[in-house]
Amino acid sequence: MSELDAELRADLDRFREDFGRLRSEISKVIVGQHEIVDGVLTGLVAGGHVLLEGVPGLGKTLLVRTLASVMHAQFSRIQFTPDLMPADLIGTNVMVEAEGGASRMFRFERGPVFANVVLADEINRATPKTQSALLEAMQERSVTVAGTSHQLEELFFVLATQNPLEMEGTYPLPEAQLDRFLFKLLVPFPTTDEIETILDRTTESTTPETRRLFEPSRILEMGKLARRIPISDEVRRYAIHVVMATHPEHELASPMTRQFVRFGSSPRGAQAVILAAKITAILDSRYHVARADIRAVATNCLRHRILLNFEGQAEDIKPDAVIADVFDHVGEAQMA
Structure with a gap:
């Protein structure tokens, strides 16, 4: 093993240790939801945003507040x-008196997006116009007011929560904004045992306390390290084939894709799959990306990037079912 390899492996071991410390600290407050916590942390380290x-009442807001506190x-x-x-x-320009009061000037008052961790709570209760205001911030990491661009924090992570669309008073998120999220995670209802633990923690006089583990700069370092994980051409092609199989007009399209899908994933979906798979490989103590890593993250990366057609909506087809069919189809196609 070369000296460089030894140094990289040591850095990756520290990566796993710090990721585990974050996970353990959050679990002091959040009961269960292990896959959700791992998904949020993966999105954070990858430099993406999570929906x-x-x-x-499932603890979505508490999760992101706890995440910010431990970092x-x-x-x-x-x-x-x-x-x-x-x-x-995003903020606005306000008129203030200049020093001495001789004149007035405009000063930019920052909005709440100027933070490291931004919780967009119940994002689908706002109108599309307001939802779209997050687009530039999420993609460009800057906002423009009156022709002037203002840079956001270097570590900028949006964690948005939304209620299912069948609930009253909600507005579907625009497809362009959905595509900005690295992951869409479905928060499950807690089990009976987990509810008992929640009641023990929330109805007693003592409340769990978390420690601040490290600065946001460490998250940026972990993200840069994850990008150094190699991926073979064969595994990269597999990820591309999975994404292309979500397009009904493509030759790799699966049967369910051809029947129920109107539009498939954008190239951002492939980028999300590769980045998340690299982090998954590190957490599994491997120094390369395998097909299993692609399959482990693809559903979270692609479910919000697949737009069903009328037949798919009428038959209540779930994007997760389409993605499962894609896995089967791509595997069979490559074996043929």
Whole structure:
């Protein structure tokens, strides 16, 4: 083993250790939801954004607040409502008196998006105009007000929560904004044992406390390290084939894709799969990406990037079922 390889492996061992410390610290407050916690942490390290979907009361808000506290990060919560305006998110210019009071000038007052961790709570309760105000911030990591661009924090992580669309008072997120999320995670209802633990923690006089583990700069270092994990041409092609198989007009399209899908994943979906798979490989103590890593993350990366056609909606087909069919079809096609 070369000296460089030894140094890289030592860095990856520290990566796993720090990831585990984050996971353990969050578990002091969040009961269960291990896959959700790992998904949120993976999205954070990968430099992406995460969308959580679930009914109210499952701890989505508590999770992101806890995450910010253990990282010593600047945290901001935005409660999305139908009357929320774009300026309420990104900020606005206000007129103030110059020093001495001889004249007046405009000064930019920052909005709540200027933070390390931004919780967009119940994002689908705001109107599409306000939802779209997050687009530039999420993609460009900057906002533009009155022709002037303002850079956001270097570590900028949006964790949005939304209620299922069948609940009253919700607006579907635009496809362009959905594509900005690395993951869409479905938050399950807790088990009976987990509810008992939740009651023990929340109905007693003592409440769990978390420690601040490290600065946001460590998350940036972990993200850069994850990108150094190699991936073979064969595994990369497998990931590409999985994404292309979500397009009904493509020759690799699976049977369910051809029947129920209107539009498949964008290239961002392939980028998300590769980045998340690299982090999954590190956590599994491997120094290369395998097909199993692609399969482990693809559903979370692609479920919000698949748009069903009328027949798929009428038959209540779930994107997860389409992705499972894609896995079967791509595997058979490559074996043929």
